[in-house]
Amino acid sequence: MKRDDVRRVDQIAIEDYGMLGLVLMENAGRGAAERIAALCQESPGGAAHPVCILCGPGNNGGDGYVIARHLELLGFSVHILSLVPLERLTGDASVNASIAAKAGLPLQVATSAEDLDRWITDDETVVDCLLGTGATGAPRGLYGDAVKLANKRRGLRVAIDLPTGLDCDTGIPSQPTFRADLTVTFVAEKEGFTKADAKPWLGTVRVVGIGVPQALLNDFAVA
Numbered sequence: 256m257k258r259d260d261v262r263r264v265d266q267i268a269i270e271d272y273g274m275l276g277l278v279l280m281e282n283a284g285r286g287a288a289e290r291i292a293a294l295c296q297e298s299p300g301g302a303a304h305p306v307c308i309l310c311g312p313g314n315n316g317g318d319g320y321v322i323a324r325h326l327e328l329l330g331f332s333v334h335i336l337s338l339v340p341l342e343r344l345t346g347d348a349s350v351n352a353s354i355a356a357k358a359g360l361p362l363q364v365a366t367s368a369e370d371l372d373r374w375i376t377d378d379e380t381v382v383d384c385l386l387g388t389g390a391t392g393a394p395r396g397l398y399g400d401a402v403k404l405a406n407k408r409r410g411l412r413v414a415i416d417l418p419t420g421l422d423c424d425t426g427i428p429s430q431p432t433f434r435a436d437l438t439v440t441f442v443a444e445k446e447g448f449t450k451a452d453a454k455p456w457l458g459t460v461r462v463v464g465i466g467v468p469q470a471l472l473n474d475f476a477v478a
């Protein structure tokens with residue numbers, strides 16, 4: 256499915272069907288948390304290890320706060336690294352960041368590559384909630400630093416909606432691109448995921464529904 260169509264599904268679900276963005280984000284985040292839990296149970300270690308969730312400035316980051324809350328409920332030890340001050344967040348992302356903070360989920364704001372190097376450790380699962388379908392071009396500044404650092408760590412890597420740096424329409428990776436073991440994507444596989452260039456960056460792809468009505472999915476020919 257094309258990036259713009261996926262974003263349209265979100266918009267129509269809210270504007271025409273009256274669904275709340277927060278409901279879509281909750282469904283997305285809970286579904287993603289359940290796929291991450293399944294992966295961590297399958298990994299060599301077997302035990303659920305600590306999880307670091309990297310959150311960006313938009314609703315992809317917003318998903319990360321929901322994922323953190325649900326992974327904690329599943330018994331994981333999570334910590335959240337935001338690359339923007341929380342007051343910079345808006346809408347559904349801001350609501351979920353506030354819930355996570357009020358719930359006492361460990362949360363730090365990284366302002367430098369040194370912060371990221373210190374706080375992203377080597378044995379934890381790293382979840383990429385940096386950039387999603389709102390990204391344009393290669394990850395800039397601290398986002399590029401975060402992707403490069405995450406790619407060097409030894410733990411599992413999970414991309415949410417798409418690996419930061421990957422163009423989800425063309426499948427073309429940018430310098431850098433998050434190299435995922437698992438990509439959890441919402442509504443439908445993105446068109447670029449079928450391209451050979453994308454494969455090394457996606458890992459296993461799992462589609463998570465976000466609760467939009469079948470009638471709306473049918474309008475976009477989503478199975």
Ligand SMILES: NC(=O)C1=CN([C@@H]2O[C@H](COP(=O)(O)OP(=O)(O)OC[C@H]3O[C@@H](n4cnc5c(N)ncnc54)[C@H](OP(=O)(O)O)[C@@H]3O)[C@@H](O)[C@H]2O)[C@H](O)CC1
Binds near residue numbers: 312314316317393
């Ligand atoms: N129906 C669905 O699929 C649902 C999707 N959800 C999630 O929402 C994201 C899309 O959220 P959105 O806020 O539109 O976009 P992003 O989170 O990707 O953030 C984009 C912002 O990031 C900045 N940006 C863009 N490109 C770059 C770059 N190359 N480097 C650094 N920063 C970048 C930009 O902000 P500025 O302030 O800099 O303009 C963008 O605004 C989707 O992917 C899903 O994860 C919903 O949660 C559930 C339903």
Ligand SMILES: [K+]
Binds near residue numbers: 315383384387414417
């Ligand atoms: K992402």
